[in-house]
Amino acid sequence: MQKLSIKKQEAGPGAAACCIADQGKNDRSxxxxxxxxxxxxxxxxxxxxxxxxxxxxxxxxERPGYRMCRFVVDFVETTVGAVPRIKTSLKFPDLAGTIRAxxxxxxxxxxxxxxxxxxxxxxxxxxxxxxxxYKLSFDNLRRELDDTDAWILVLDTRGVNVWCAAxxxxxxxxxxxxxVKRISLDTLVSHRELILxxxxxxxxxxxxxxxxxxxKVIWGPIRAGDLxxxxxxxxxxxxxxxxxxxxxxxxxxxxxxxxxxxxKPSVAVLLAVFLLSGISxxxxxxSAAWFRGLNVAAAYLLGVLAGAVAVPIFLPWLPGRxxxxxxxxxxxxxxxxxxxxxxxxxxxxxxxxxxLLTTTVSSYAAMNFTGAxxxxxxxxxxxxxxxxxxxxxxxxxVSIITWVAAPFVG
Amino acid sequence: MKNFRYLENVTTLRLDxxxxxxxxxxxxxxPHTVFTIMxxxxxxxxxxxxxxxxxxxxxxxxxxxxxxxxxxxxxxxIQTWIKGKDAVIxxx
Numbered sequence: 132m133q134k135l136s137i138k139k140q141e142a143g144p145g146a147a148a149c150c151i152a153d154q155g156k157n158d159r160s161x162x163x164x165x166x167x168x169x170x171x172x173x174x175x176x177x178x179x180x181x182x183x184x185x186x187x188x189x190x191x192x193e194r195p196g197y198r199m200c201r202f203v204v205d206f207v208e209t210t211v212g213a214v215p216r217i218k219t220s221l222k223f224p225d226l227a228g229t230i231r232a233x234x235x236x237x238x239x240x241x242x243x244x245x246x247x248x249x250x251x252x253x254x255x256x257x258x259x260x261x262x263x264x265y266k267l268s269f270d271n272l273r274r275e276l277d278d279t280d281a282w283i284l285v286l287d288t289r290g291v292n293v294w295c296a297a298x299x300x301x302x303x304x305x306x307x308x309x310x311v312k313r314i315s316l317d318t319l320v321s322h323r324e325l326i327l328x329x330x331x332x333x334x335x336x337x338x339x340x341x342x343x344x345x346x347k348v349i350w351g352p353i354r355a356g357d358l359x360x361x362x363x364x365x366x367x368x369x370x371x372x373x374x375x376x377x378x379x380x381x382x383x384x385x386x387x388x389x390x391x392x393x394x395k396p397s398v399a400v401l402l403a404v405f406l407l408s409g410i411s412x413x414x415x416x417x418s419a420a421w422f423r424g425l426n427v428a429a430a431y432l433l434g435v436l437a438g439a440v441a442v443p444i445f446l447p448w449l450p451g452r453x454x455x456x457x458x459x460x461x462x463x464x465x466x467x468x469x470x471x472x473x474x475x476x477x478x479x480x481x482x483x484x485x486x487l488l489t490t491t492v493s494s495y496a497a498m499n500f501t502g503a504x505x506x507x508x509x510x511x512x513x514x515x516x517x518x519x520x521x522x523x524x525x526x527x528x529v530s531i532i533t534w535v536a537a538p539f540v541g
Numbered sequence: 542m543k544n545f546r547y548l549e550n551v552t553t554l555r556l557d558x559x560x561x562x563x564x565x566x567x568x569x570x571x572p573h574t575v576f577t578i579m580x581x582x583x584x585x586x587x588x589x590x591x592x593x594x595x596x597x598x599x600x601x602x603x604x605x606x607x608x609x610x611x612x613x614x615x616x617x618x619i620q621t622w623i624k625g626k627d628a629v630i631x632x633x
Binding site: 294297298329330332333334335336337338350353368370373374375377446447452453498499501502504505506507508509510511512513514515516520 | 566574615616
């Protein structure tokens with residue numbers, strides 16, 4: 132029933148009010164009730180004859196089968212229907228959602244409904260800003276728009292951020308044209324301009340948008356934080372607004388997702404590690420599987436930390452340009468920790484094997500980080516992988532052989 | 542971003558100055574300041590800063606800029622090695 136209604140809603144711009152990400156426990160948003168809109172009944176009429184005090188009556192914005200998003204203040208009646216006006220400050224559920232997405236929890240389902248929204252009290256002259264329907268992108272935009280009157284057009288990028296969606300061609304020329312036509316934007320605004328984030332440019336051809344729907348694309352700044360200055364400067368972006376940065380905090384915020392992507396397949400890896408560690412002159416030893424397995428597991432996890440945590444943090448200071456080499460450096464540093472810690476409890480061959488393993492894992496994890504940086508070209512990544520992968524495969528094979536062989540030669 | 546440099550002489554970026562009409566769209570959309578406009582023509586001033594995102598090529602109205610855009614992501618590239626360049630690949 133609910134699914135049916137949501138589908139129906141996609142036909143009109145009002146659809147934007149609903150979202151999967153923000154299914155509140157209580158549909159009756161307190162914000163709605165404070166707006167002074169006429170309610171079904173006044174609260175006094177609801178005086179209960181028994182039992183606990185009743186909640187307030189439903190707001191006029193409620194529709195059967197829909198849920199109000201917490202970030203919606205109210206709805207503005209326009210020539211193209213009711214458009215949700217959204218808050219420009221983030222509240223606790225938004226911040227909690229950001230943290231979940233940054234940890235990689237349900238990140239691929241953290242989205243808002245595509246369509247038209249607004250902030251402030253926009254009229255026909257107000258600018259139209261285009262963004263992706265990843266909730267983090269949406270939140271990043273709206274929180275920069277306090278004291279601003281604007282329309283916000285959210286594209287259906289399947290819950291992916293602007294830049295990645297542009298690369299995947301869901302933040303695209305066709306999608307911009309489709310949404311502009313679907314909403315009848317030309318009847319809502321008197322101008323014919325759309326402000327797009329610069330990082331959407333790989334997916335959107337400005338001249339084709341103009342041809343397709345009559346709207347001119349104005350390339351806005353990379354960061355939403357620069358939007359107000361951009362608008363104040365007559366929609367001109369200063370050079371710094373057009374250039375990417377990759378600061379320490381911008382790198383560190385990516386680490387949890389990197390780890391979550393690596394640690395999922397690690398369960399299978401660790402299982403294999405414990406099984407291989409148990410192979411002994413007595414066919415199979417459970418105590419060896421456990422104790423030797425723990426050593427390898429520690430070496431493996433240290434390799435993951437060296438490659439997916441240390442490399443992102445120390446990226447500008449690690450020598451060389453190839454990520455697999457940077458990973459080898461941090462991996463060797465990490466490997467000495469584990470060997471020093473284990474000391475004489477393992478043989479020299481085992482120590483060397485663990486150093487090799489930690490370094491290899493770190494090298495691979497570091498190479499994977501290329502996909503999260505804003506400056507590595509695919510041609511460059513492929514070139515370094517042609518060098519790095521053979522080294523990693525050989526090192527891994529040698530590690531496995533020597534580790535399994537160690538109890539026999541000890 | 543000047544303190545982050547990646548491999549040199551790898552980018553597939555090409556500019557055909559004959560075709561260029563000097564609209565400066567490439568310089569506007571490039572997030573790495575690869576282009577500049579001189580004498581009403583685009584010029585590549587920092588080729589090795591190019592990360593092949595494809596923004597310039599997509600926004601050149603006369604197809605004077607070309608680049609093979611792609612995903613600079615290791616797991617994606619491994620999959621193209623295994624399944625071939627044209628395969629449908631699920632990635633990051």
